[in-house]
Amino acid sequence: MCGICGIVKKEGHVPAGVIFSMSESIRHRGPDEDGLLLGQGIGMGHRRLSIVDLEGGKQPMTNEDGSVWVVFNGEIYNHAEIRPRLERKGHIYRTRSDTETLIHLYEEKGLDGVHDLRGMFACSIWDSPRKRVILIRDRLGIKPLYYFSRGSDLVWASEIKAILSSGLVKPRLRLESLPEYLANGYTSGENTLFEGVKRLLPGSVLLWENGRIEAGSYWRLPGGSGENRAGGRVRADVVREFRDLFRESVRVRMMSDVPLGMFLSGGIDSSAIAAEMRAILDGPFKTFSVAFDEREANELHYARMVSRLFGTEHHETVVSPDRFFGALPHLVWHEDEPIAFPSSVPLYFISKAASEHVKVVLTGEGSDELLGGYARYRKTLLNLKAGTAYEKAVPGMIRKRVREAVCSRSGSSRSFHRLSRSFLCVESDPENIFFDNFSVFSKRELPGLLFESVREEISGVNPYRIQMEHFREIGDQFLNRMLHADMHTYLQELLMKQDQMSMAASIESRVPFLDHKLVEFVAGLEPGVKIRKGTTKCLLREAMSGVLPEEIIRRRKMGFPVPLHRWFRDGIFPHLDEFLLGERAVSRQIFNIDCIRRLLGEHRNDVRDHSARIWSLLNLEIWQRIFLDGEEAAEIE
DSSP states (O other): OEEEEEEEOSSSOOOHHHHHHHHHHTGGGOBSEEEEEEETTEEEEEEEOOOSSTTTOOSSEEOTTSOEEEEEEEEETTHHHHHHHHHHTTOOOOSSOHHHHHHHHHHHHGGGGGGGOOEEEEEEEEETTTTEEEEEEOTTOOSOOEEEEETTEEEEESSHHHHHHTTSOOOOBOGGGHHHHHHHSSOOTTBOSBTTOEEOOTTEEEEEETTEEEEEESOOOOOOOSOOTTTTSOHHHHHHHHHHHHHHHHHHTTOOSSOEEEEOOSSHHHHHHHHHHHHHOSSOOEEEEEEESSGGGOOHHHHHHHHHHHTOEEEEEEEOHHHHHHHHHHHHHHHSSOOSOTTHHHHHHHHHHHTTTOSEEEOOTTHHHHHTOSHHHHHHHHHHHHHHHHHHHSOHHHHHHHHHHHHHTTTTOHHHHHHHTSTTTSOSSHIIIIIGGGOSSOTTTHHHHBOHHHHHHTTTOOTTHHHHHHHTTSOSOHHHHHHHHHHHTHHHHHHHHHHHHHHHTTOEEEOGGGOHHHHHHHHTSOGGGTOBTTBSOHHHHHHTBTTBOHHHHHOOOOOSOOOHHHHHHTTSSTTHHHHHHSHHHHHTOOBOHHHHHHHHHHHHTTSSOOHHHHHHHHHHHHHIIIIISOOOGGGOO
């Protein structure tokens, strides 16, 4: 796990000081070692967190004659399998590093070599004879890679802050991304909140050659053809194949020359990983858990149960509200964009605690999007089923009156608010019943939230455009379409949270549920294998039957619960009014301050839970102060 950065120019040279500054801004990603490559029109930097081949893995790394160079972030889990094939072709290895396999594979197969790789990776290759730079990102987008182009110049890095450190980019808010951020809590697709700064999409390659840029995908997430793959075989065979693929995925992710452990919440995802690790390892391994003092946000007893079952060396950390909010500006700086999920903060603290014992952890990220683990999938399917029956049985005029009656009282109580999100009020098309129904700010609420001039400038922007594009990419199975859309959008933000919060503590995280072979298998299965009779993640639950306690297999998902509702209501964070209603917030002329004042009032009076909306607005303001105003994160209180 490392950090990479670089600049390529068609004409002129790249100053060493610029590359050094970019590299220094992401020192946390690789505190063990640094390296620079400087040549005519090219500069690349690398920060190393030493995991594999501690002595020989220094980067930038080159081939035998110095014509091809690479900086690389991630792990190639099958590099030892590829190496003998390349050696038989005449390639000479000087290290045991997986980085060197990237170089020789490129020499042998060019861009097609990426199809041979199994792992998580973001890398840049400098092909000196061709004056060519290639940027590559792994299939699922586990490792981040951003870029900015101006004229014939290209600048790239593992984190946006390194691109800003180049001095080539003036940070500005991309207003067109604001509706998507406010509706979803994050931006997806290639655009970020920074004007002109883009993500290299998962499974994509960007080629710069003599000042020209081309980008394209080398892998697409299988969408499921609609075939009942489970129905053609005995169900037990499907469960067995999933278990075998999952076990193999865990095994290859235990490749390491340094101490390794895992994050254990006590949920079925992390518990399943713990079970496979225990089956592979001879002795105990280290597990780490995090919680809050508040009872509703504490699931440590489940983690302790699993730890005792598998005999792990268990460590726990508890986060107070003061620690939580005290770290928030620092973590917004690390994440480069506003923090979408409050769980990012405890994730940082558990990463910090783990870093005192290990350098690598396995985590359960990706299971919910792959296997249908979120309650919103189940609720949406129930809404669709009930709504179909409702429309057939009840005349349209009566349905209209019911909708008007419920919606008019949606703000009066939690019960009416829940009903307003049901089939009684929500249209059954996917954009409304799934995406908008589980939004932070709905499409209906956005116009009243925004300042008039902003509302006019971005009118017509659909906050769910990218989600709907991915939803429509595959067949007619509604659950698989929801999962497909979330894998391309929601999961991408979760993976950035996982990467940036763990790297903030200089620790590498690996995600066994997102091995591309496992993903390809599960994506093609029928919906009933994933959710059946209201039970989510059926495939994983069946695979772990007899391995994990029934209490773990049957328990409802908690995630990383953060008691924001109580904290914001009870004034635990005393500076909320200053951040959201103060002079600086007003002067930005982005939001309708009266609308924000109403949200805060309703929340504090316990009329309605607006904690997700308040969190979104608070993080956006902190992000603007750090990245647009130039304020130091340490000075924000």
